[in-house]
Amino acid sequence: MTGSHSLPAAGSSQQTQQSTSALSSKTIVIKLGTSSIISEETQLPKIAILSSLVETCHKLRSLGHKVVIVCSGAIGMGRIRMHITEKPKSLGERQALAALGQLRLIALWDSLFGTVGIDVAQVLLTRNDIADRPRYNNARTTLNTLMSPPFNAIPIVNENDTVSVSELRFGDNDTLSAITAGLVDADFLFLCTDVDGLYTGNPRSDPNARRLGVVEDVASARKAVSVATMGSSFGTGGMQTKLIAAELATAAGVATVIINGEHPENMIKVVAKGVPSVSSESAGPRMDSLASSVSSLASEEKELIGYPPLDAPAHTIFLPKPNPLSSRKWSILHALHPAGALIIDEGAFKRIARTDSGGRLLPAGVVGVEGNWERMQAIRLVVRRRILKSVPHSSGLEQGAPLTNSVPIARSLGQYLLRNDSDGTKTPPVIDSLRKDTTSSLSNSPSAADVAADTTTTQTATVDDSAEEDWEWQLVEVGRALANYTSIESERIKGLKSSQISSTLGYADSEYVTDQVALHTLSLPDPHTSS
Numbered sequence: 001m002t003g004s005h006s007l008p009a010a011g012s013s014q015q016t017q018q019s020t021s022a023l024s025s026k027t028i029v030i031k032l033g034t035s036s037i038i039s040e041e042t043q044l045p046k047i048a049i050l051s052s053l054v055e056t057c058h059k060l061r062s063l064g065h066k067v068v069i070v071c072s073g074a075i076g077m078g079r080i081r082m083h084i085t086e087k088p089k090s091l092g093e094r095q096a097l098a099a100l101g102q103l104r105l106i107a108l109w110d111s112l113f114g115t116v117g118i119d120v121a122q123v124l125l126t127r128n129d130i131a132d133r134p135r136y137n138n139a140r141t142t143l144n145t146l147m148s149p150p151f152n153a154i155p156i157v158n159e160n161d162t163v164s165v166s167e168l169r170f171g172d173n174d175t176l177s178a179i180t181a182g183l184v185d186a187d188f189l190f191l192c193t194d195v196d197g198l199y200t201g202n203p204r205s206d207p208n209a210r211r212l213g214v215v216e217d218v219a220s221a222r223k224a225v226s227v228a229t230m231g232s233s234f235g236t237g238g239m240q241t242k243l244i245a246a247e248l249a250t251a252a253g254v255a256t257v258i259i260n261g262e263h264p265e266n267m268i269k270v271v272a273k274g275v276p277s278v279s280s281e282s283a284g285p286r287m288d289s290l291a292s293s294v295s296s297l298a299s300e301e302k303e304l305i306g307y308p309p310l311d312a313p314a315h316t317i318f319l320p321k322p323n324p325l326s327s328r329k330w331s332i333l334h335a336l337h338p339a340g341a342l343i344i345d346e347g348a349f350k351r352i353a354r355t356d357s358g359g360r361l362l363p364a365g366v367v368g369v370e371g372n373w374e375r376m377q378a379i380r381l382v383v384r385r386r387i388l389k390s391v392p393h394s395s396g397l398e399q400g401a402p403l404t405n406s407v408p409i410a411r412s413l414g415q416y417l418l419r420n421d422s423d424g425t426k427t428p429p430v431i432d433s434l435r436k437d438t439t440s441s442l443s444n445s446p447s448a449a450d451v452a453a454d455t456t457t458t459q460t461a462t463v464d465d466s467a468e469e470d471w472e473w474q475l476v477e478v479g480r481a482l483a484n485y486t487s488i489e490s491e492r493i494k495g496l497k498s499s500q501i502s503s504t505l506g507y508a509d510s511e512y513v514t515d516q517v518a519l520h521t522l523s524l525p526d527p528h529t530s531s
């Protein structure tokens with residue numbers, strides 16, 4: 001992520017400034033959905049558009065930029081190859097078609113890029129391939145090596161559909177492209193789709209739908225947009241997954257652009273214009289007014305909301321976060337696959353949330369261990385707290401946090417609501433309330449699957465002890481970490497002082513269970529606030 005330098009605005013919106021991005025080499029990730037490369041009408045590859053994309057990449061490279069393509073369409077190409085008009089229903093069929101189609105897809109790219117003398121390389125990934133730091137770094141090195149001399153190739157990335165199983169899937173290529181953008185420290189992520197950007201409604205059916213220009217905060221954009229999935233019969237994504245991708249990528253400092261894939265050449269103009277800087281005074285209220293009511297906007301504002309000016313190619317740009325996470329923290333939080341969870345008490349969370357603690361977690365604060373992991377694997381950090389059972393509260397996902405890395409650990413997490421108090425509170429009787437029928441009068445728990453969501457997620461269980469009847473327990477995922485000890489070792493040292501690690505395990509490589517923490521939040525949400 002190279003820095004941009006602001007220049008005075010030239011012929012643009014008064015609220016924006018342009019940067020000199022074109023003066024320096026940028027790393028650009030281009031995501032092409034199935035609908036961008038295969039015609040729904042003819043069910044054939046869009047050769048003219050693919051050729052235009054090749055010319056665009058050639059131009060971008062001649063300007064000194066590096067390019068990575070994340071390309072969907074393996075299954076679509078497989079359907080074309082096998083003359084299958086219906087969407088495949090079974091997993092086996094989809095995986096077989098992906099194997100048949102990926103070959104055709106990469107052959108097509110190889111031959112098109114060959115005409116302009118550019119080498120392409122196929123990179124097929126599953127989440128497992130970036131499950132821990134060593135593998136993550138390995139994928140990063142491979143991609144960077146491919147783009148550098150002497151290879152100077154364009155990596156063409158896709159999910160390894162043929163072998164990936166549900167738990168280890170990225171699920172959609174919008175998410176994969178955001179992870180790829182983080183992997184290569186991209187400056188731009190272009191999400192090419194079949195509309196001109198992010199609209200407040202479906203532009204095909206809603207005459208009042210307006211395109212957002214500059215988006216500073218994905219969460220506020222989400223509130224402003226009625227997310228109708230505008231996918232084609234070939235694609236799997238929609239605006240929802242693009243917003244998640246934008247959230248992930250902008251947190252890594254990547255400017256994320258939704259643009260129409262019918263005109264790939266427009267990407268050259270967007271890169272040349274650079275990332276706009278919008279003052280919070282000017283952009284904030286606009287997004288707020290969008291959130292409250294689009295129809296209340298003045299008519300000229302309805303024309304086009306925010307940057308870019310009317311003569312620019314149509315697109316929506318999500319600004320990179322002003323203080324993006326370091327690559328290491330971003331990967332821990334968003335890219336690595338969590339293999340389990342450390343359940344910690346509130347005091348421990350407060351300590352690791354203090355900036356001067358350096359995010360180091362002592363075993364004394366650990367009240368539970370869930371899952372199986374090796375050292376240096378990513379794990380969830382989940383705070384267990386007791387709350388007064390007064391009003392119904394959040395049972396769903398908090399707004400604004402990315403929904404990645406879900407792993408079905410929720411059921412087994414339930415036991416930690418009810419045991420292993422290290423903070424002196426009275427331990428209620430052990431009941432496995434999350435396994436209870438959710439309609440039970442003793443439980444107001446949301447579905448167990450909610451805990452698995454990759455976000456600040458809450459889960460409650462009710463205690464069936466009359467002495468404790470006014471209290472309930474809540475789990476809140478507050479972040480992720482890299483484990484210093486395996487899950488078995490962590491189980492043995494939980495609740496102990498650091499000085500006891502050595503006598504318990506026979507060795508002590510670190511006094512902390514983790515010293516590489518990345519938090520979603522620095523404070524626990526109000527226990528009774530709904531999302």
Ligand SMILES: N[C@@H](CCC(=O)OP(=O)(O)O)C(=O)O
Pocket residue numbers: 032033034035071072073074075076098158159161171172173174234235236237238
């Ligand atoms: N990996 C799959 C596509 C997955 C996907 O996200 O598709 P799309 O919504 O078209 O970007 C394939 O190559 O067919």
